[in-house]
Amino acid sequence: MKRQLTGLQRALAAFAGGFALLALIFEFASTEGAPLPVWEFPLAGTFLVLGVLAIGRIWFQLPLFIDGALSVLGAVALLLALDTLQMAGPGYWFALVSTWMFAWLFVEQLAASIRAGRTSPTLGMLIPVVFGLSLLLIWEIIVRAASVPMVLLPPPSMIWTRILTSLPTLTADFLQTFKAVLAGFALGCGSGFIVAILVDRSPFLKRGLLPIGNFVSALPIIGIAPIMVMWFGFDWPSKAAVVVAMTFFPMLVNTVAGLNASSSIERDLMRTYAASYWETLLKLRLPAAAPFIFNALKINSTLALIGAIVAEFFGTPIVGMGFRISTEVGKLNIDLVWAEIAVAAVAGSAFYGVIALIERAVTFWHPSVRGGRT
Amino acid sequence: MTSVVSARGLGLTFKTGDGDVQALSDVNLDINRGEFVSFIGPSGCGKTTFLRVIADLEQPTAGSITVNGTSPADARLNRSYGYVFQAPALLPWRTIDRNVGLPLEIMGYGDSAARVSKALDLVNLTGFEKKFPWQLSGGMQQRASIARALAFDADLLLMDEPFGALDEIVRDHLNSELLKLWARTEKTIAFVTHSIPEAVYLSTKIVVMSPRPGRVTDIIDSPLPRERPLDIRETPEFLAIAARVRDGLRAGHSYEE
Numbered sequence: 001m002k003r004q005l006t007g008l009q010r011a012l013a014a015f016a017g018g019f020a021l022l023a024l025i026f027e028f029a030s031t032e033g034a035p036l037p038v039w040e041f042p043l044a045g046t047f048l049v050l051g052v053l054a055i056g057r058i059w060f061q062l063p064l065f066i067d068g069a070l071s072v073l074g075a076v077a078l079l080l081a082l083d084t085l086q087m088a089g090p091g092y093w094f095a096l097v098s099t100w101m102f103a104w105l106f107v108e109q110l111a112a113s114i115r116a117g118r119t120s121p122t123l124g125m126l127i128p129v130v131f132g133l134s135l136l137l138i139w140e141i142i143v144r145a146a147s148v149p150m151v152l153l154p155p156p157s158m159i160w161t162r163i164l165t166s167l168p169t170l171t172a173d174f175l176q177t178f179k180a181v182l183a184g185f186a187l188g189c190g191s192g193f194i195v196a197i198l199v200d201r202s203p204f205l206k207r208g209l210l211p212i213g214n215f216v217s218a219l220p221i222i223g224i225a226p227i228m229v230m231w232f233g234f235d236w237p238s239k240a241a242v243v244v245a246m247t248f249f250p251m252l253v254n255t256v257a258g259l260n261a262s263s264s265i266e267r268d269l270m271r272t273y274a275a276s277y278w279e280t281l282l283k284l285r286l287p288a289a290a291p292f293i294f295n296a297l298k299i300n301s302t303l304a305l306i307g308a309i310v311a312e313f314f315g316t317p318i319v320g321m322g323f324r325i326s327t328e329v330g331k332l333n334i335d336l337v338w339a340e341i342a343v344a345a346v347a348g349s350a351f352y353g354v355i356a357l358i359e360r361a362v363t364f365w366h367p368s369v370r371g372g373r374t
Numbered sequence: 375m376t377s378v379v380s381a382r383g384l385g386l387t388f389k390t391g392d393g394d395v396q397a398l399s400d401v402n403l404d405i406n407r408g409e410f411v412s413f414i415g416p417s418g419c420g421k422t423t424f425l426r427v428i429a430d431l432e433q434p435t436a437g438s439i440t441v442n443g444t445s446p447a448d449a450r451l452n453r454s455y456g457y458v459f460q461a462p463a464l465l466p467w468r469t470i471d472r473n474v475g476l477p478l479e480i481m482g483y484g485d486s487a488a489r490v491s492k493a494l495d496l497v498n499l500t501g502f503e504k505k506f507p508w509q510l511s512g513g514m515q516q517r518a519s520i521a522r523a524l525a526f527d528a529d530l531l532l533m534d535e536p537f538g539a540l541d542e543i544v545r546d547h548l549n550s551e552l553l554k555l556w557a558r559t560e561k562t563i564a565f566v567t568h569s570i571p572e573a574v575y576l577s578t579k580i581v582v583m584s585p586r587p588g589r590v591t592d593i594i595d596s597p598l599p600r601e602r603p604l605d606i607r608e609t610p611e612f613l614a615i616a617a618r619v620r621d622g623l624r625a626g627h628s629y630e631e
């Protein structure tokens with residue numbers, strides 16, 4: 001079976017090979033003004049020659065994993081070259097572009113092959129991995145090859161080393177901040193949910209409470225954080241209070257909207273059974289509201305993290321992710337700041353991911369989850 | 375014979391943004407215990423509205439109505455009717471058996487499982503208990519919604535075009551099943567339809583309605599026996615009643631033109 005390349009794939013293949021050729025032609029790097037030709041870097045040379053040869057796919061078919069292997073080879077070669085060269089030349093940058101295009105071509109073909117059913121969908125997990133690794137690599141290589149000052153942007157390898165050497169600090173900061181995140185998230189979402197039901201129960205409260213909720217959510221976090229510190233002290237409860245203020249309103253509004261999501265015919269049905277308010281709520285309106293409620297939970301998971309970290313800028317005991325970021329920036333320990341950011345990003349994604357997984361299990365029936373007709 | 379539904383001078387006017395809509399005007403009707411009454415008429419003549427008034431889902435603006443000798447509100451609170459809506463309205467997060475069991479849960483029946491399987495058997499859905507509504511065809515969903523209305527002991531069954539979306543063959547089958555069910559359970563059934571043969575085949579009484587304002591133009595008591603094989607539809611008596619219904623519908627139409 002002949003696999004037909006799409007226009008995009010053909011263009012990518014041509015450009016990847018073309019840039020490899022350019023990289024062979026132009027000056028690769030230099031040290032103290034003296035040029036370093038590409039054959040001083042055997043691995044990079046091998047990659048570039050193979051890359052040019054891969055243009056041969058016009059006449060014969062290449063398995064798609066060749067492109068994956070080529071991009072890995074290119075990445076390793078470029079990383080190793082960084083140790084010897086002082087100044088990257090145009091050839092080096094062309095080689096980087098070529099590597100990147102091979103990675104893109106690989107992902108492109110893999111996605112097409114999964115869509116056509118030739119490759120098992122579990123390999124699709126490779127796509128985000130390749131994407132993330134490429135980003136990290138490009139970051140690493142650009143920062144180091146162009147000698148970007150560390151205070152502007154440290155390379156990922158440096159951040160990673162910093163994470164490994166500062167594990168105790170990072171763990172303590174993470175635990176301190178996540179106490180505030182989890183407590184604030186639970187209280188904020190819980191109270192938003194309960195108030196939503198009170199509001200639903202009584203139109204009087206609706207007129208009174210919704211504007212107040214709106215008002216609270218409009219308060220700037222920088223304004224309330226110092227006040228919360230005065231009210232609840234320096235430790236994590238004041239940060240949790242900020243998180244409560246931030247997460248309350250999204251939950252309130254989404255739940256109120258969700259409670260109206262059931263159709264009138266479904267509510268009529270419950271009426272014909274003479275179901276009580278609470279039975280209708282439990283058996284019809286809350287399940288129908290679940291997609292809305294999970295939306296609020298997902299929004300709030302990111303808001304809670306931002307709120308807790310920023311709130312720590314305004315007075316904390318000497319631990320916490322926000323505290324660390326604000327003080328280490330002053331000491332120009334940028335790599336530690338980035339290490340904290342990396343921990344926050346991973347923890348935030350994991351928090352979001354767990355909620356998204358629970359959502360899939362709970363709202364399995366919703367057309368957006370089961371991917372069917374309504 | 376006792377009257378299950380009794381309407382006197384019943385009227386209902388919807389107040390809308392662009393004027394009032396008279397959905398029902400001066401409806402006088404008695405539905406007796408054990409009767410099968412069909413409502414037929416062009417779209418918008420108030421068939422659904424009348425069923426909804428019986429079910430206490432709409433409040434009349436004129437006249438009076440009793441259900442089981444009480445007000446519709448009390449009848450609803452006594453759970454004395456089952457309602458089959460124009461759409462299946464099954465809850466997508468519940469399997470079919472739990473959908474059918476929903477009224478039993480709310481009304482606190484103890485023998486829920488046995489009732490659910492009996493109701494599903496009546497509509498030929500045995501074997502689909504654990505499916506979700508969105509895994510079933512439209513016709514199966516509608517049958518599940520009928521099973522749900524049959525699962526609990528209501529003497530009055532209100533059905534709003536339950537077979538409207540089904541093909542002719544399935545419809546014939548369900549019609550004769552419905553007749554058997556009616557004979558066996560001695561329920562009183564109020565049934566909305568657009569089909570003349572369906573109305574004549576099923577009913578002991580046919581109520582012909584016409585729109586603007588929605589009103590009853592003819593009430594036909596059927597002389598057909600209660601035992602009805604499908605081929606009764608070729609007999610002269612049957613065709614005579616069908617002709618009378620058709621005349622009634624036509625008269626209602628010419629009235630507005």
Ligand SMILES: Nc1ncnc2c1ncn2[C@@H]1O[C@H](COP(=O)(O)OP(=O)(O)OP(=O)(O)O)[C@@H](O)[C@H]1O
Nearest residue numbers: 388390395397416417418419420421422423424588
């Ligand atoms: N909630 C409402 N508000 C305003 N007008 C309504 C409402 N419900 C029904 N009507 C109007 O009342 C009239 C009767 O409606 P109804 O639904 O009872 O008709 P129907 O006989 O069931 O029609 P169909 O055969 O199309 O189902 C229509 O003119 C309709 O527009």
Ligand SMILES: [Mg+2]
Nearest residue numbers: 421422460534
């Ligand atoms: Mg209708």
